[in-house]
Amino acid sequence: MPVKQSFKSLLASSLAIGLISSQLTMPAFAQSKDKHETKQQKDKTYKLSIMHTNDTHAHIDNVAKLATAVKEVRAAKPDSLLLSAGDVFSGTLYFNEFKGQADLEFMNLLKYDMMTFGNHEFDLGASPEGHQALADFVKNAKFPFVSSNVNFSKDDKLKNLYKGYSLKYKNGNIYSAMIKKVNGENVGFIGLTTEETKDISSPENVKFENYIREATKDVKLLELLGVNKIVAVTHLGYDDNPEYDNDLNLAKYVDGIDVIVGGHSHTQLNAPVVVTTDEKGKKKDPTVIVQAYQYEEYLGTLDVEFNKKGVVTGQAGQLIKLADKADDPEAAQLLKKYSSKIAELKNKPTGGVAAKALANPRGDTGVSVRSSETELGNLITDGMLDKAKDFNPNIVASFQNGGGIRAPIDQGDITYGDVLTTLPFGNTLATMKLTGSEIKTALEHSVSQEPKENGGFLHMSGMKLTYDSTKPAGNRVVTMELKNADGTFTPLDLNKEYVIATNAFTAKGGDGFTVFQNAYNQGRVTDLGLSDWENLRDYVAELGTVNPQIEKRIVDVARP
Incomplete structure (x- = not known):
């Protein structure tokens, strides 16, 4: 990187050059008006x-x-x-x-x-x-x-x-x-x-x-x-x-x-x-x-x-x-020249069919993908958890940052174009070993700005979270529960180690998740190398009929 010259030396050199040549191309510092x-x-x-x-x-x-x-x-x-x-x-x-x-x-x-x-x-x-x-x-x-x-x-x-x-x-x-x-x-x-x-x-x-x-x-x-x-x-x-x-x-x-x-x-x-x-x-x-x-x-x-x-x-x-x-x-x-190539890719079917439109709302008031549970967020995290369990059946939950979900999915056939537009960044799936206390720290960060939008707001599968947005940031989490195989829920143990799944961007500390970054630096993250859009493509194809619901996975107890 060229060294920035001092103000005086740069000024002197610019004036000198201006005296030598009156034919400077833009930007010109000394030209007749x-x-x-x-x-x-x-x-x-x-x-x-x-x-x-x-x-x-x-x-x-x-x-x-x-x-x-x-x-x-x-x-x-x-x-x-x-x-x-x-x-x-x-x-x-x-x-x-x-x-x-x-x-x-x-x-x-x-x-x-x-x-x-x-x-x-x-x-x-x-x-x-x-x-x-x-x-x-x-x-x-x-x-x-x-x-x-x-x-x-x-x-x-x-x-x-x-x-x-x-x-x-x-x-x-x-x-x-x-x-x-x-x-x-x-x-x-x-x-x-x-x-x-x-x-x-x-x-x-x-x-x-x-x-x-x-x-x-x-x-x-x-x-x-x-x-x-x-x-x-x-x-x-x-x-x-x-x-x-x-x-x-x-x-x-x-x-x-x-x-x-x-x-x-x-x-x-x-x-x-x-x-x-x-x-x-x-x-x-x-x-x-x-x-x-x-x-x-x-x-x-x-x-x-x-x-x-x-x-x-x-x-x-x-x-x-x-x-x-x-x-x-x-x-x-x-x-x-470009749209014709994109049209071919957009129209390729995944095999999944959305039973209804899956919205991706934005805005600091009401429901937003960056501050609220959404059906689309649930679908994506369910797909992440499903794919991650193929590699490690001990994984208990998955997280997806709301800022990485970029577009809705319309009702009807789900195409490659749909999933690529919804998850355009090509992030890969990663697994991470965390203590319950570290998961709590991450979830506190997730809801720290709510109800204001935050790209680091975490959608989740395999667990439920309640929090109180009226409390100070860092002290908002009320309950955290993991889903059992029989559908019941068990409170998260702060002292126990768990394995969770997320995308590599978040796992490396993206969106300000320093607790994840620390785990990454300590070698507790495994990147599975599987693109997020491909995981979603495979999951909707496996489901056939795609009909996710709001399941009160993320609840603000301060809201009526």
Whole structure:
């Protein structure tokens, strides 16, 4: 990983280069002002226009409508930038089959200007190929990546793509900070990825630094280079867990950021949010935050007006609903190259038939796959337990993190497409030896954020849990019971050792399960190497008629 230069040395070198050559390609730090800049100086205002997407997760069936919306915006505002706030990877069969290259072809077609990394870009790190798919994605991109707080130096496939700071950026490379001439003036960009990635993905040797510290460094650098308009492209979450990071805190704690184009929390900000106070509640220059929900359902747009000092004086933004748009003919024709292959895979039957639709609800109110027992969660964990018992009949229970269940299953024939879309990450089945006390610790973590959504909320088979959400986190579990062969239940013994099954992601400590990570580090985990979607495929085929029920496996005693 190239060493970040000191602010003074980098400033000196940039000015020296600027004196030597007046023909610098973007970003250019010293160029004569054009007529447009002269007019803007006279008006003492500057307008920046941005289009943005986030958390598209390989949902490219809507991409022809996205292309139409992008072209319409560019027709009205030719200088508009198009930015991605990450999580292009993982979520549909398009990713399973094409490992990001299908998405990338359309991003190149739409001429994205830059992207930052989401946590799911690192999902394949634990695979035999490591981050090869991500490296290929970066190298084949016709745009650069901006990433200020990610350390790639220990990853053999990514480290050579990282270029640190550079006066001349090239497509297919990663930069800590960038300067791009837009609409006649220089605009600075930084990129940030949630530190939670280490817990919710598989980054392996890729490391994540503190977002406040790294953002502060890069903003100061850009300001030393004379840039007074700075955009942070982030994958932190709008109001996500503040113990990790989020955009609201970034706006409060880091001076000098004018715009935050965000992702990760899948937040639908129908209008921009403007933060005008710092972490101490004192007035600060405005920071405008935007985010465009998920799955290419919207194209976000933002217009920001600055005064001559680079302070935001006005803003307007909206989400363009793509369902209302016609398909762009060129993009629609290109999509057929991929969709025809996916259609074949989608339609292959597993042999199972869903007697009813199996929902996968989301949302912090009511029932959610990330905070409540669901029929689909019960089906998946039943399948895990059934498969694991083939290898070890002593296994007593299975756990599946709610964040790994990504889509519902419709009533009727269950196809390969259904199970692959529901379990898209290719996690393998693992068994783990735990004491009853360690299981209790894991279950406390599972319900620690309830009723708020938590990707680490555990669905289960082979046991029942009751808890009280009104109690402090870490002290919520009321009862834990294991299911006996005759259907009766026995209380969990905190001092006894048990064998449970889960996916390898969770077994290694994913979603913050440090108790599982400790067991993994101590050699108490066995990875069976069986893909989760294949396990579900086999289980529904074995059942024939698939009709799971809510069985009060997970009950909050505080709810009526």
